[in-house]
Every structure is written in structure tokens, then in C-alpha cells.
Amino acid sequence: MQDTIYITGIEPMIPPEAVHFWPPAPGWYMLAGLLMLLLVFLAYKRVIHRRRNRYRVRALQQMTEIIRSAGDAPDQQALLALGRLLKITALAVYPRENVASLTGKEWIGFLTESCRCTEPDDVVESLLTRATLQRPGENAIDKDDWQRLISFAGQWIRNHRTSGYT
16 A cells, blocks of 8 residues: 655645747847848849840740741741841840951851850851851751751850850
């Protein structure tokens, strides 16, 4: 048999109240403030980035329109339009005196140096050279060659550097 000892005059223990999560400690307010500042900063950077690259989006839209208008039979007009688009896009970023007069090998060298994309092969170089010259007799463009040129132009528009080339 177990003897239970009772002490007289002592009240039973009252458990403490549960710890509330609100209001938080001052450190949490500071952390929330820092997170808000970080979010505002990131939103600002995103807006600036989008504004700076708006010309790229427009150039890609115009390139899509050139591809659509060329259809299944790209000709010299489509080639000239693509060449103009690349030149206009370059002029939107680089100084006019460095870009406007470039043709032929100099133009291809500029496109290659100013981009982090694959280098153009001989066919693309030939088409880019033709794109700067208006020769009415040349009409036929091979579809595969056209696709390679479109691929290079799209890569250049998306990936060219916006500084560092003078």
C-alpha cells in the first residue's frame, strides 16, 4: 500500500499561460522591414531591366513579322528587311558613328564581337553580306540557309552585349 502525503495549506500548481506569437519581438519587425526593402529593390531592378530591353522585344516581334511575311519562299526583300532590322537594333544600343557605316566583313565582325552567341558560318555570313547590298537579280534563298540566318539573328537580338563595343 502506498502512502500519499498531503501537505496542508498548499494550493495545486497552476500551469502558465501559453506563449503568444503576437506581438512579435522587435527583431521580427526589423526583418520584415528588410524583406520589404529587398522586394522594393528587386521590383525596381526588374522594371529598369525591362525598360532597357524593350527594344529587344520589339525587334523580336518585327523579326517574327518578317518571317511571317516571307512565308515559305524567302526572297531578297525578306533578306533586306532582316538586315535592316539588325542594323536598327544595333543602332538602338551602340553609337551611330560605330555602327551605321559597317557593311560586309566589318558588319559581320561587329555582330560576332558584340554577341555571346554562336559564330556565323559561311552561309550566314554570305546572307548577311547580301542583306546589306541591294542587288535586284538575287531572289532565291534556300530555306535551310534562311532558317540558319533567322536563328543567328534571333540569338544576336537576344544575347548581344549592350556595352563594351566601341
